[in-house]
Amino acid sequence: MADEALVEMVRSFVAAEVRPVAEELDETERFPAEIYERMGGLGLLGVTVPEADGGSGGTTLDYVEVMEELSYGYSSVADQCGLVELVGSLLSAFGTPEQKEAHLHGLLAGTRRCAYALTEPGAGSDLGGLATTAWRDGADWVLRGEKVYIHNAPVADFALVLAVTDPERRKRGGMSMFLVDADAPGVRRAYKEKKMGQRASPVGGFVFDDVRLPGSALLGAEGEGFGAVLRVLEKGRLGIGALANGISRAALDTAREHARTRHQFGRPLADNQAVAFSLADMATDHEGARLYRDARSPRSTRAPARSSA
Template structure:
């Protein structure tokens, strides 16, 4: 109900790319945990990075609904690839909203062209869901800053060229004492720990990064000093739409695999698709993927229309993430023992789905946000 002809064209183009380029290598990327730079270069040529960056700033200028459609189709190919698209979307949104003209001119073109690899650096050992616990600190040094601290579980940290780092600039000011800095990851004092070996989405490079007396120029500050927490949080509604769409893509891939296998696999002299128990598994996957998709599209439309979207974004992310875990488990069940074996797509989909309940705010936190919004603003539709 929110889909225009332009939306359909972008979706179809992305689906073709996923089918022809991503899906054939998804199993290999998962097995080898490899960063597929060649795929990201092709995505950049197609305009699939920075989807909502205005044309005047070098982007395609699409809306959030388009972003959701692209994320679903990329994830249907392989979730790790979609995750890279989502990361660039958040970073480019920060730059477009809060960057100076000089910062945008310096960084945006190469980020959108997949020439500069970026990282979104918030999480620390004592600051996961509770961002107020961050200890990474930037202290003024003349016209610039000196950055010290460390981050963990940072997407792209092992391969990044540039990090957007949330650091404390005023210990006494709480959330109002945090700022964002654009940090050259090749600078003196920046070091990276070993790459993490994850349960799923294994081609997404994740690891720790440390800052030891890293000197930053004044131009490294993004936006207003002391507003970093609010700036980071301001892009999370869109981020949750992206993860919701990614989860839908995983579940859709599971549905397609389950339907195909059920029609091919024969037991007791007939296809297992003729057994009611298998039909119910397939029906449950189908109804939840459709419901999740509609929630994601509604949330995206709310953002695009300028409405208060926070509750809808949390609902979409929470429902879609939970559905991805539950329904890829059903897809594995349709496959039986084969679904438990590496090399079968549904086995990977089940592993890839789990993180959708954790990153971009755990689903427990999403439920808290939904309840808080309802109690503060009412439950009227």
């Protein structure tokens, strides 16, 4: 699919399915499962996952464009797209056929909910400080630890968990990834955050109390988890940047429309020079952020956001 067609398809979807319910979702904190199933049907989950694994086989720029357009409608929806992109990419790259059948296909269809369990009370940006551990017990693994600030923890069907498997080596070959059933014995959903924004994107914690995992729960080779996680986090940062850019474009459009239609002292607010200057600054900042994205690519599918106030 040409990227222009992709952008127009996502814009149409957002206008019809996301923007009309965004306010209700943010107010009620409802998880919009029906929206994600429709996104799965349109190929908007797992944008860069290869077609052979059920993804769309798109480029990273395609993913960035999808994230920005979804976020323009409601950032919680884009947040879910970004989460599936990261977990789906790891499952595609490292999963066995059995793991893909159990988790990846439903994830990309929007019918299975994942969590990406990295952050801990004492380790967030510094993943080398993880305290969650897993050790072998015969053919099984035993997982113990706590994760906090985890997207989808309150609603997930499964979590991809990063744990220390060799305390001596840690991030230099001593961390591994595990696929953990969120309802398995010993797994506890610890809490749900009360958020100020993106309220339909639930965040919470997990406690793993000596959770027994089969050997097949290991994703990828033992000790390769840290490098794998960093690899997809690079793409994740691009997605978050695009999410922020979608929010800024929506804010600019909303502010500009209000300035044009709201009248004070017999004229639109936009006729006030101070207001017009503020809108111009917003438009400049947004366009600058968009150009950062396009600087590495000859493609540009959108006209610059400009203020005529």
